[in-house]
Amino acid sequence: xxxxxxxxxxxxxxxxxxxxxxxxxxxxxxxxxxxxxxxxxxxxxxxxxxxxxxxxxxxxxxxxxxxxxxxxxxxxxxxxxxxxxxxxxxxxxxxxxxxxxxxxxxxxxxxxxxxxxxxxxxxxxxxxxxxxxxxxxxxxxxxxxxxxxxxxxxxxxxxxxxxxxxxxxxxxxxxxxxxxxxxxxxxxxxxxxxxxxxxxxxxxxxxxxxxxxxxxxxxxxxxxxxxxxxxxxxxxxxxxxxxxxxxxxxxxxxxxxx
Numbered sequence: 001x002x003x004x005x006x007x008x009x010x011x012x013x014x015x016x017x018x019x020x021x022x023x024x025x026x027x028x029x030x031x032x033x034x035x036x037x038x039x040x041x042x043x044x045x046x047x048x049x050x051x052x053x054x055x056x057x058x059x060x061x062x063x064x065x066x067x068x069x070x071x072x073x074x075x076x077x078x079x080x081x082x083x084x085x086x087x088x089x090x091x092x093x094x095x096x097x098x099x100x101x102x103x104x105x106x107x108x109x110x111x112x113x114x115x116x117x118x119x120x121x122x123x124x125x126x127x128x129x130x131x132x133x134x135x136x137x138x139x140x141x142x143x144x145x146x147x148x149x150x151x152x153x154x155x156x157x158x159x160x161x162x163x164x165x166x167x168x169x170x171x172x173x174x175x176x177x178x179x180x181x182x183x184x185x186x187x188x189x190x191x192x193x194x195x196x197x198x199x200x201x202x203x204x205x206x207x208x209x210x211x212x213x214x215x216x217x218x219x220x221x222x223x224x225x226x227x228x229x230x231x232x233x234x235x236x237x238x239x240x241x242x243x244x245x246x247x248x249x250x251x252x253x254x255x256x257x258x
Contacts, residue, residue, distance in 0.1 A: 018230055025226030030219035037225040039213050044181055044200035051155035051179045052092040060154040061099040061134075063178070064089055065144065065169060066113060067160015068105045075161035078185045079109060081207045082160025083116055085183070088214050089157055090120035094129060101134045101151060103144040105165075110137045141165035145172035152176050159183035159202065162190045170197045183207045 029035045055062045066082035069075030086102065093100040102117060104110040114135045121130040138144045145168050148156060156173030158166055162184055173180045174197075182194035183202030194201045202210060205227075212220035241252045 021230055022223060022226045025222040025229075026219050029225075030217075030222030034218045035222060036216060036218050037221040039209060039221060039224060042202065042206055042210065042213055044183065044202045044206070045210055045213055047179070047181055047200040048089060048157075049092060051157075051181060052089065052096055052098050054179060055098045055154035056096045058154045061101050061151050062089070062093060062155040062157065063101045063103065063144075063148050063151070063153040063173070064157040065103050065105075065160070066109065067158075067162055067184075068141075068165055069161030070106050071108050075186070078161040078207065079106075081185065081210065082183070083109070083112055084211045085157075085159050085207075086113065087116050087120050088210075090117045091124055094121045094124035094126040097126075097129070099131070099134065101136070101147070101153065103136050103138045103147065105137075105139050105141065105144075107137070110135075141168045145169055148172040148178070149176050153178045156180045157182075158194070158198070159207065161186065162194075166190055167193055167197065170194075183210070 029037075052062060064086055066086050067075070067079050069079040071079060090100055092098070100117065102113050104113045114132060117135055118127075118130050118132070121127055136144075136147070138147070148169065149172050153173065153176055156169065156176070156178040158169055158180070159182065162182075166182065166184075170180050170182065170193075179200075180198040181200045182198040183206070184190040184194055185204055185207045191201075191203055195203065209224050212224050237252070244251055245253075
């Protein structure tokens with residue numbers, strides 16, 4: 001049988017199809033029709049309010065670190081997701097009067113951390129409560145771990161791109177008696193450690209879906225739904241190819257050319 005396409009052509013067509021689906025969902029379903037797709041409950045997101053409220057009751061601060069990844073590397077998307085959730089947590093702190101301490105290990109992320117927290121307090125009308133001295137640049141995770149224990153934080157948030165330092169920060173939070181809430185998109189690297197050590201955890205793509213979960217914006221929820229449709233299409237091809245191969249038919253293999 002003649003092959004329908006080579007490997008590169010299949011990638012090109014698949015990429016174009018993905019873009020069409022995402023643009024349709026975002027522009028037509030989200031912006032024009034304002035259709036709000038439901039997003040399943042994320043326990044880690046619900047626990048954030050509980051953690052901040054716990055800190056207020058205990059009169060102890062909360063600590064947030066938006067990962068240790070730079071903005072000019074592959075982990076930039078995870079870092080941006082961590083900064084998005086920092087805005088949400090800082091907003092909760094401003095509403096409830098909790099003190100929030102942020103530590104950052106990356107120079108180009110540090111100014112963003114300050115401005116995100118400042119803006120969150122401004123939005124809530126609590127500008128006078130913002131303390132820039134609580135937004136700290138700490139290149140070494142051991143320094144942040146020491147701070148967590150000295151301040152006896154009540155909640156410890158670690159959301160973004162992490163490596164070995166995540167365990168150091170989580171252990172420091174546990175020693176301080178804090179509620180640890182983590183999140184990472186790199187499933188093979190840090191997810192096993194975060195899931196086993198944190199009280200709550202955002203796993204994989206939940207980190208990216210968290211923004212839509214918070215805002216309930218039709219455009220964002222439509223993009224999430226579009227991604228699910230793309231996964232279903234891919235899963236359908238996998239199942240179909242498996243069944244055909246089991247019956248000794250190599251139709252898909254011949255069409256697309258592995």
